[in-house]
Amino acid sequence: MQPANLLLLTIVLSMVAYGLGYARSRSLAMPMGGIRHLKSLPFYYGARAALWCGIPALLVLGLWAAFQGKVIQTLVIGSLPQEMLPASEGEASLLLSKISNVASGSLPPGFAEAPIVEAAERLKALREQSQMFMTTLVVSVSVLAGFLGWLRVRPALNARTQVESILKWLFFACAALAILTTIGIIFSVAFETFRFFQKIPFTEFIFGSQWSPQTALRADQVAAQGAFGMIPLFTGTLLISAIAMLVAVPVGLLSAIYLSEYANKKVRGVVKPLLEMLAGIPTVVYGFFAALTVAPFISNFAASLGIDASSQSALAAGGVMGIMIIPFVSSLSDDVINAVPQTLRDGSLALGATQSETMKKVIFPAALPGIMGGVLLAVSRAIGETMIVVMAAGLAANLTANPLETVTTVTVQIVTLLTGDQEFDSAKTLAAFALGAMLFLATLLLNVVALKIVRKYREQYD
Structure with a gap:
């Protein structure tokens, strides 16, 4: 069985x-x-x-x-x-x-x-x-x-005492399992990363500007050692994530403000479910939309202006990714804004402030910690996205800040390196763990910065 x-x-x-x-x-x-x-x-x-x-x-x-x-x-x-x-x-x-x-x-x-x-x-x-x-x-x-x-x-x-004691230990075991799982993931990635740095110098990985992990089978072949510079990958990741956030944050936040403060119940009951339906669409569908509709449109429009644009670009992937994560920003921001006490609104309006002034000077500052949490979740979602990048931005690790060129991301390269039957003694395969470790550290740093921002404003409005 x-x-x-x-x-x-x-x-x-x-x-x-x-x-x-x-x-x-x-x-x-x-x-x-x-x-x-x-x-x-x-x-x-x-x-x-x-x-x-x-x-x-x-x-x-x-x-x-x-x-x-x-x-x-x-x-x-x-x-x-x-x-x-x-x-x-x-x-x-x-x-x-x-x-x-x-x-x-x-x-x-x-x-x-x-x-x-x-x-x-x-x-x-x-x-x-x-x-x-x-x-x-x-x-x-x-x-x-x-x-x-x-x-x-x-x-x-006394069965009640025994049942409650058993349940207490079960809850403790579940909490400990979650912690031990996290520790296990960290140590497993760290161990394989250490093995990678035994084969490839740390400085070459951190400061290298070329990424070509296709090591040759014979030493006399061209690029037999490969190139393992992570800068092009992280540059592409940051570029696509920045484009996605430029789309998702303004649209999602303004949508949340409208739905929570200005829309009547009938409009809210229709618009909010339709907006949240975007979160239920599979990422491969977004990838098809980006590859077949958005990317050709951007390429043709740029060509009509006399600008060179690749058929696969960071702008296409980032724009569609931004549309995908709009519900994350909108829903969380809407919940946070609605959680602001009504007394703050009433007090501001009683002092003669308009609804717009109340939103800008009272509600938004009070809801800012929660809004930052929603934005952070959206950033994490953008950094971890793979399918849209593969289909709309390509696999070429180009070091560029031009959104009209082909780029790739860290997660795409991790998937590429670990696809198929791999031998975990080669630098090519171990590079995936090194990329994962660097991505983990970057995400951790992002969480720490966001937490400090949230705590700063939360102390002001508690």
């Missing part, structure tokens, strides 16, 4: 355990004169039985799913002949990918060596055995633990 189906089965078993625990508590209370003689409400006895049934099974399921892949891969690699054993982690990754492709049918067995085909059969057999053992173990643990939880239901048992 697949892990997802097994998870649903565990939830169903927990619900059954809840019902049985609830019924048992009520049946034990009836001879004593009713549920008032129970130490806790029947709900807590049922919840306790459900937690006993679900938590151990979910722990077993999580641990099995986390380690089964590594164990199976080790067994499959160990079954290969001595001459085919990989010498490095990158070779092992490529070999496992080939075996998995044969096992899934993506690669016909006739195009692979006999040991690879045998390893693929062994891989399929081990996966089937693993799923069978996992299903048996998880169901057995769930039923046994649920039965013990049901059996220990007693009127004198």
Whole structure:
């Protein structure tokens, strides 16, 4: 049984355990004169039985799913002949990918060596055995633990205290998991980034103005070492993001001001949902719109003015991206403006200020911290966008500030470098982690600056 189906089965078993625990508590209370003689409400006895049934099974399921892949891969690699054993982690990754492709049918067995085909059969057999053992173990643990939880239901048992204690530890575990996941991401990216800087000098990456990670297979080929300067990528990222924000911030903010302060309820009820529909359009649709409509229009219009413009440009990608993130700015700004206390509006109007003056001098300054948060979210969305840039701005890493030329971004290059079967021993693949680390630091710096701005104005209007 697949892990997802097994998870649903565990939830169903927990619900059954809840019902049985609830019924048992009520049946034990009836001879004593009713549920008032129970130490806790029947709900807590049922919840306790459900937690006993679900938590151990979910722990077993999580641990099995986390380690089964590594164990199976080790067994499959160990079954290969001595001459085919990989010498490095990158070779092992490529070999496992080939075996998995044969096992899934993506690669016909006739195009692979006999040991690879045998390893693929062994891989399929081990996966089937693993799923069978996992299903048996998880169901057995769930039923046994649920039965013990049901059996220990007693009127004198303080089930409420136990349930609340378990839930407290569950909430703590969820919070700790989120923190540990963040730490794990940081360390994994930092480790691979360190490996990259062992191959490529740090100064070349930071200050280099050329980006061409296509390393050659032979040392005598042209550009055998590649070029790993990040400046063109970050320049393109900042250029496209700046164009997007020049479109999204004024339009989104002014839309929010109109909808919250000037529009009547009927207009607001129509315009606001239509505006928020922009957030539900897939980015690939925006990419098609940018590539097939906006980019040719900009190119033809520039040509009519005698200006050279590429068929793929930063202006096309940034403009369409700005349209895409208008709802982020508009919705968040609208919510923040509506959250400003009505007493501030009434006080300003009572002193003789007009509605426009009230908006500019009272409401907008009071809502500025929240508006900055919305703008920051929009900036993060613009920096992380990939599809629109690929389709409308291209992949050429040109160092330019001209919005009519082709540029690329950091996220596009990360996707490009990690597409397909990659060997994680080459500088080309490790460059993706270095770019990710630099993007993480840039985003972190942006968050720190925005937080300082928010705190400065929040202290003024608290």
